[in-house]
Amino acid sequence: MNEKVKAKVKELLASGRIKGFWGLRTMQGNIGPFLFSSPDDLDELVVGDRERPGDTRYPLNKLLVNLARCYPEEVFGVLVRGCDERGLKTLYSWNQLNPEKVVPVGIACPQELAEACECLKPFPDEFVAGEKAEGSEFVSVANVESLSLESRLEHWLDQFAKCIKCYGCRDICPVCFCKECTLEKDDFIHTGDLPPENPIFHLTRAVHMAGRCIDCGLCNEACPADIPLRTLYKKVADIIDEEFHYRPGYGDPKEKSPLNILGEAPKH
């Protein structure tokens, strides 16, 4: 997998098609994000499989947004899995990135990872390495839905009570790009308290994920308290799909989020 990606990146850098490539590399035994800029300097490039496939991921899209803001005229490449590609499309749709300045280099996730993520589409539209795996259903959402209303509240309050309000979920989120964040506004949510005002804190973030969340699961991985945020946002994505037939990152990036335009009324 690494070699195929390296070959592709080498070609892109050598031909001058891209100025740099946001990927991952091994550094002193660890894997971290790195901006590759020379075709002769790709030895340490990896796709983030440390012990298990995809166990080391970073919000490379987010780094790309920051870089593109500094160098709006340059074209950059970026390593993408299925989820990252959905992130790119969503960032195009919210005018945070210019699709003409981005060259994604795709990899497909193995079945094991697709199932662990309950990913609907564990591969980008085009990819240079990996085999196309089957998409997986949202089992975690169905599990919560099988509970009574009372048990659901108990479940989520128990989960939210673990929150240490580190803002890790927001900080790692590739589609959290607002300059001002409601989660830090005392008028909306009491700041400074621990645990945060719940369920308001997490429901607020969940609402802000509506029409944006691309189900990459980085929030869930970043959470030091292991709050199943991904399940919550998967449900939000399901609601948006049911009401408006829209799933961020799956369609044409020119299509806007239903919560970004007036559009049609909800179905229910």
Added chain:
Amino acid sequence: MTTKRIAVMKQLLAFTGIEQDRLQLEWVSAAEGPKFAQAITEFTNLIKALGPSRLKVAA
């Protein structure tokens, strides 16, 4: 836009275990006093029927 947001929010509340009837949306103009009174009376009756929120009991 508000109609959309409320539709999403109601379902999100149900998923997290809060009765979705606790959230209601009504358009009332400043010239529609009786309509406002009626909407609030209906909402109050609805909330009374639902009883205290378990969220409040939990806190």
